[in-house]
Amino acid sequence: MEIKLPETKANTKRTSKLGRSEWIEAAFRLLTESGVTSINVEKLAKRLGVTKGSFYWHFKDRTELLEAVLDKWHDQYVIAKVEHMGGDAYTRLINLLDVVPRKRGSKHLGGSMELAMRSWARYDDDAENVVADVDRLRVNYVADLLRELGFPEEELESRAFLIYAYVMCQGIFSFEKTDDILERIHNTCTDILIPRD
Amino acid sequence: MEIKLPETKANTKRTSKLGRSEWIEAAFRLLTESGVTSINVEKLAKRLGVTKGSFYWHFKDRTELLEAVLDKWHDQYVIAKVEHMGGDAYTRLINLLDVVPRKRGSKHLGGSMELAMRSWARYDDDAENVVADVDRLRVNYVADLLRELGFPEEELESRAFLIYAYVMCQGIFSFEKTDDILERIHNTCTDILIPRD
DNA sequence: TAATTTCCATACGCTAGCGTATTGACGCAA
DNA sequence: TTGCGTCAATACGCTAGCGTATGGAAATTA
Numbered sequence: 001m002e003i004k005l006p007e008t009k010a011n012t013k014r015t016s017k018l019g020r021s022e023w024i025e026a027a028f029r030l031l032t033e034s035g036v037t038s039i040n041v042e043k044l045a046k047r048l049g050v051t052k053g054s055f056y057w058h059f060k061d062r063t064e065l066l067e068a069v070l071d072k073w074h075d076q077y078v079i080a081k082v083e084h085m086g087g088d089a090y091t092r093l094i095n096l097l098d099v100v101p102r103k104r105g106s107k108h109l110g111g112s113m114e115l116a117m118r119s120w121a122r123y124d125d126d127a128e129n130v131v132a133d134v135d136r137l138r139v140n141y142v143a144d145l146l147r148e149l150g151f152p153e154e155e156l157e158s159r160a161f162l163i164y165a166y167v168m169c170q171g172i173f174s175f176e177k178t179d180d181i182l183e184r185i186h187n188t189c190t191d192i193l194i195p196r197d
Numbered sequence: 198m199e200i201k202l203p204e205t206k207a208n209t210k211r212t213s214k215l216g217r218s219e220w221i222e223a224a225f226r227l228l229t230e231s232g233v234t235s236i237n238v239e240k241l242a243k244r245l246g247v248t249k250g251s252f253y254w255h256f257k258d259r260t261e262l263l264e265a266v267l268d269k270w271h272d273q274y275v276i277a278k279v280e281h282m283g284g285d286a287y288t289r290l291i292n293l294l295d296v297v298p299r300k301r302g303s304k305h306l307g308g309s310m311e312l313a314m315r316s317w318a319r320y321d322d323d324a325e326n327v328v329a330d331v332d333r334l335r336v337n338y339v340a341d342l343l344r345e346l347g348f349p350e351e352e353l354e355s356r357a358f359l360i361y362a363y364v365m366c367q368g369i370f371s372f373e374k375t376d377d378i379l380e381r382i383h384n385t386c387t388d389i390l391i392p393r394d
Numbered sequence: 395t396a397a398t399t400t401c402c403a404t405a406c407g408c409t410a411g412c413g414t415a416t417t418g419a420c421g422c423a424a
Numbered sequence: 425t426t427g428c429g430t431c432a433a434t435a436c437g438c439t440a441g442c443g444t445a446t447g448g449a450a451a452t453t454a
Contacts, residue, residue, distance in 0.1 A: 034320040119316040123231040132371035158385035169362035174329035188355035
């Protein structure tokens with residue numbers, strides 16, 4: 001009798017069939033398109049080319065899917081993205097300003113996701129906790145970079161908040177500006193928020 | 198035969214019965230609590246102590262209510278609020294920073310409304326237009342104030358954007374800070390964004 | 395008073411979405 | 425082959441929400 005590999009969820013290798021992750025990814029797409037409430041089982045099934053029967057095999061119910069979405073957002077879409085950036089403090093900071101893309105066109109998905117998460121957080125305690133945690137992590141990360149750059153300790157928190165607010169709002173607001181105008185504004189903002197001596 | 202008063206909507210004086218405005222206000226409450234999709238006729242009716250029959254007397258359908266909400270937000274919740282502020286440029290600017298309250302507790306309704314509107318704007322063109330217009334008006338208003346204060350023309354747009362972003366994010370983020378910490382951060386941010394010579 | 399208008403209640407049909415139960419196809423192991 | 429586990433299809437019941445139809449009470453007008 002052979003020793004069987006542990007039946008972990010890593011066992012999704014079997015074939016190229018559908019796994020939890022595909023459903024979660026599809027849920028993210030719906031989330032950014034039209035908010036949490038638009039994440040519904042039958043629409044997901046249709047997009048994945050299967051029926052509900054499949055969904056309820058992988059998930060207990062819709063809530064379990066939403067929890068998975070929350071977890072993944074916290075771990076992969078945010079933390080990992082920030083941690084894996086290289087370069088010196090200034091470079092990382094400047095790169096950070098591009099996490100939420102400021103380019104127009106095709107509805108800037110990053111901003112949509114941030115928006116959807118925050119709307120969600122308004123009426124769901126789990127989401128609220130996750131978003132709060134993420135915000136803390138991001139602002140602290142920015143503050144650390146600013147410290148490395150030699151900004152005075154007493155304004156780290158505030159300046160970090162401003163930078164974070166700027167990045168978020170780039171992706172959230174609905175302006176109609178051409179790319180070059182945005183570029184110019186971006187440069188000026190960078191100078192104001194991160195003055196170099 | 199007497200001359201009849203024009204049958205304008207101002208004719209809602211008749212009794213203290215329900216009018217369009219009550220439905221719209223109730224819709225705003227639902228909007229800030231849990232987003233556009235949560236605005237539904239039967240819940241509104243229940244809160245107003247009537248049945249659907251009443252709603253469909255005042256409105257053609259749910260869409261007509263949503264359009265009214267959009268209009269009212271544009272006209273009353275935003276424009277009027279900004280226009281009717283007194284004082285000199287600096288005072289008005291500082292006051293503006295308090296439009297979206299930064300105090301914690303009870304879910305800061307101003308921020309919830311802003312969030313809900315922006316989520317809405319992601320998948321509805323009418324909402325998108327209204328929000329874009331409002332954002333333009335607000336940023337331009339801030340820029341005008343900054344001009345009065347003598348800031349150089351070439352950084353008006355950027356600085357106005359930063360200030361606006363700061364105000365918005367105060368109401369949107371989910372932090373856990375005590376009021377005094379928020380106060381301290383607020384002062385530092387003000388110094389950075391609106392330095393006085 | 396009689397007629398008409400205004401506002402709301404009740405009852406109904408319809409669809410979308412959730413979740414369950416049952417069955418079936420396929421792979422794999424004994 | 426037989427049996428078991430994995431994944432999906434189908435069919436069903438149930439609720440929430442939209443919109444309609446109709447009736448009725450109260451106020452207004454004639």
